[in-house]
Amino acid sequence: MGEMTWHEAIQHVLAEKGGPMHYAEITDRIVQLNLRSSYGATPGATVISHLGTSINKQGADSPYRKVASATYALRAIVENPKPTPYVDEVAEILSSDDVEDVGLIQAFGMYWQRDAVHWRNSPAILGRQHIGAETVDFSRQLGVYLLHDGREVTYVGRSIDRPMGQRLFEHTKDRLQARWNRFSWFGLLRVTEDGRLVETQATLSIELVAVTLEAVLIEGLEPRQNRRRGDGFNATEYLQAEDPEIQRRQTHQLLDSLKAKL
Structure with missing residues (x-):
């Protein structure tokens, strides 16, 4: 078409x-x-x-x-x-x-692969809404994140004083470095049409906080028999996009290996 x-x-x-x-x-x-x-x-x-x-x-x-x-x-x-x-x-x-009506959580990503990120002090945490949509860098996102070992949650943290990319990078070097291979995140910053992250003016209420907590628990813990979203949880889920730097490095390594055999 x-x-x-x-x-x-x-x-x-x-x-x-x-x-x-x-x-x-x-x-x-x-x-x-x-x-x-x-x-x-x-x-x-x-x-x-x-x-x-x-x-x-x-x-x-x-x-x-x-x-x-x-x-x-x-x-x-x-x-x-x-x-x-x-x-x-x-x-x-x-x-x-x-x-x-999105609530406190503006965007989120579930079970993103650690190996799909090129880890450095300021890594690019890339995602997109759909295949074909432009990628968004969530490294500056603020909110809550979970570290997973397979499907098991091994750590829950928050990125408020330091952005999510930096917090996750720190976990590749600290005592948790061998205890996670995936991560999920729930962001407070809204994504604009041109891919920027901006703050929102949310009016807090007991109901809004309760809905947000329920949504994070339901999405993060994902009960085996009932994969559903919390009531009133309308944040946009993003799919992970691999950092192009990973593919470039793999290509260079392959070329270097072939040269060494000549």
Whole structure:
């Protein structure tokens, strides 16, 4: 399928579905169908931005209709007289719920490989939302992290006074160096569309703190029989991307080995 604009891709996916979709589902399907050649660092944020801007500026002329928090459908489909259990009367605006209902945790990564990072004093901790999306360097991320030996959690730490990349690098040299081969992290800094990490202004409440703690426990400990997200936990999960420096070094080592045999 050829290259589409963001609006063309969104409408294609919603038409294919024939009903409401969460913006994250829309994003996943666009990537799965390879409707675009470039996705940027935060394709999910781009999708919801296009949806919200269209609704806010075009009003009733927008091809989209918001049917629930962060959930959208094609207006032509939901306004069909045939009733659908998914549709209710919700204000058609890009509410703060869509942008800020993420909670304290803005982004996270699960079971990233230690060997996929080129460890140095300021390592690059690279990840992306989807295959094809631009990579983001999370080395400056702040938050909570877990060290794993296989699937077992061996250490829980926080990166507040020092960023996550530096904290993880320290664990390659300290008493924990032989006790972990993977790590997970939960970040407090939001990822912008151009891949920068920025602080957010979150209003703390007992409920928000409880939701965050529950989410970290559920995701981090991952009960074998019930892999689910905590209620209200909508942070974006990132997939690990290997540091290109590792491949370059492996190539150089191979060339040096071949030269030595000549």
